[in-house]
Amino acid sequence: MSDESRHSPAQMLPHTRANTRTAVVIPAAGRGVRLGPGAPKALRALGGTPMLIHAVRAMAASRRVSLVVVVAPPDGAAEVKSLLDAHALPEWTDFLVVPGGESRQESVRLGLDALPPEYDIVLVHDAARPLVPVDTVDTVIEAVREGAPAVVPALPLADTVKQVEPAAVPGEPEPVVATPERARLRAVQTPQGFDRETLVRAHGTVTENVTDDASMVEQLGLSVVVVPGHEEAFKVTRPLDLVLAEAVLARRRLNDGF
Numbered sequence: 001m002s003d004e005s006r007h008s009p010a011q012m013l014p015h016t017r018a019n020t021r022t023a024v025v026i027p028a029a030g031r032g033v034r035l036g037p038g039a040p041k042a043l044r045a046l047g048g049t050p051m052l053i054h055a056v057r058a059m060a061a062s063r064r065v066s067l068v069v070v071v072a073p074p075d076g077a078a079e080v081k082s083l084l085d086a087h088a089l090p091e092w093t094d095f096l097v098v099p100g101g102e103s104r105q106e107s108v109r110l111g112l113d114a115l116p117p118e119y120d121i122v123l124v125h126d127a128a129r130p131l132v133p134v135d136t137v138d139t140v141i142e143a144v145r146e147g148a149p150a151v152v153p154a155l156p157l158a159d160t161v162k163q164v165e166p167a168a169v170p171g172e173p174e175p176v177v178a179t180p181e182r183a184r185l186r187a188v189q190t191p192q193g194f195d196r197e198t199l200v201r202a203h204g205t206v207t208e209n210v211t212d213d214a215s216m217v218e219q220l221g222l223s224v225v226v227v228p229g230h231e232e233a234f235k236v237t238r239p240l241d242l243v244l245a246e247a248v249l250a251r252r253r254l255n256d257g258f
Helices: 051-060 077-085 104-113 134-145 196-205 213-219 239-256
Strands: 021-027 065-072 094-099 119-124 150-156 176-178 186-188 192-195 225-228
Touching (some): 021 051, 021 104, 051 077, 104 196, 119 134, 134 225
Antiparallel strands (some): 150 186
16 A cells, blocks of 8 residues: 555545543553663652653643553552552543553553543543643644544654664674655654544554554554644653653743643
8 A cells, every 4th residue: 555545645544523522541550671770760869759750741741632541560550550550640531540551562551441422532642641732732733633543643753863783793893774754754653642532443453563553554544633742752761861850840830830
């Protein structure tokens, strides 16, 4: 199937979804080993508050979000529920905690299974992206409401990207095989937004070459569209990312009383 046919406007949903309800699934069952030993990544403190709480608040800051489902480590659902109960969260949003699976894909599917039937739009958000602005959340939701089956926020790349032949031994030099055209590349973020039926079908059908939830929809041959992301929606993966997140949070608290 050609790129042109895969992303044809005809594959957009046939009508807008102006009166739909939106839920968010936050898979938070990972260990986050690249941040080093200690608590799971989602429970690491950022400005004295677990990253997961920041991520939940970021999603619930949108008045279009009426339910947030947190997918906890299989043996940590009670702990995560207590954590949510201990922090102030927006009153217009409901919260639910369910045990996760062995992989991110399985955890997202379990979160989808827990959604009540009245939710037609689903966002999937990384717990390790704690500082997403509410405007980004609303932009993703609006694009799904307007008929896109799948929506991803993304940023243009600042660096030149090289495609290489991976080294057989880590650390050895890797030969460059191509230089992709940077203007056609985007760095994808979350929350990613979906028509619920589309995402459920993707999780029930696609099992290979899964890099994110949007890639699963692509494999169904449906359109995935990009909307502007935000530089503060970066993923906290390594210790330096945590330092940057602390700086962003400190600036917000100073300037906005965040």
